Amino acid sequence: MTMTRGLVLRALAGFYTIATEEGDLIEARLRGKMKKERQASDLAVIGDRVVVERLPDGTGAIASVEPRERRFSRRQPGPRGSWREDVMVANADLVAIVFACDRPPPNPRLIDRFLVVTEYNEVPALIVANKVDLIGADAALELFGPYERIGYDVVYTAAKGGIGLEDLRERLAGKLSIVTGPSGVGKSTLLNALQPGLQLATGDVSEVESGKGKHTTTHAELHPLVGDAGGYVADTPGIRQLGLWQIPATELAWCFPEFREHLGACAFNDCSHLHEPRCGLRAAVETGVVSAQRYDSYRRLLTGDLAG
């Protein structure tokens, strides 16, 4: 029996593409035993490091999945108030959140929701402000500068026109990254510009604008990055239903990093920061130390008011 270690690059309908440590790619399925023993959320996902048995026909059978160092997952409501974890990628070093400067225009509420998910998963976030060609550098800085001021790394790019590609390449080099964001913001176009060999399918923006929100990319897959540093990047389908991405109420405020230093100042230690007296967070919003917009995102996420 020949065993090898590898990284799951693609997982689709029970078939897995594994990059082995010997440098080849093999198609594998899970061993039947694993399927029975493990929960759905524990089955292999992209980014998982696995042990594979090489079968005589050239395919493989995944014998085990190594413990995950990190995961980027969503909690989805299950039956009778339970939760189901849906792991999108394992062992990600970076989540690149792509928004367009225009077409579609960025929605700050939605940016905050993406950021909260990365904070909850404790994976570093990079904000990519794409399509800067449409509004120019100054206007782009006005839109995304506030995120730089609260400590997020922002790169300004135009997949069409080749702006900022070197900055983005530098951030991704040597890491296992996932690219996420709404549909039509240019995630696939950007990765193609970064590495033309990828040839990812891209969409026509007019169909996005028509409101149908056609998703051009249909599944997540890790692509090896060229260059000495190596690394992998996964393009993902645009995410529409971030509302399903549940964060426990007691942990939500912590997912806004600039709120953290104010949370100890609340009179009640179970303060929801909505209406309690002597709330440290609301005091910080009133003096302008914390942005009213970000607080509004927090309030909407907590109360389930996801409109706008």
Ligand SMILES: Nc1nc2c(ncn2[C@@H]2O[C@H](COP(=O)(O)OP(=O)(O)OP(=O)(O)O)[C@@H](O)[C@H]2O)c(=O)[nH]1
């Ligand atoms: N002007 C301009 N248009 C861009 C830029 N990047 C992408 N586009 C256009 O935006 C549209 C959508 O691009 P995609 O790369 O398919 O978007 P996506 O984020 O991968 O979309 P999904 O796969 O549906 O999630 C295409 O028409 C691209 O040509 C850019 O930097 N500037």
Ligand SMILES: [Mg+2]
């Ligand atoms: Mg795409």
Ligand SMILES: [Zn+2]
């Ligand atoms: Zn409070």
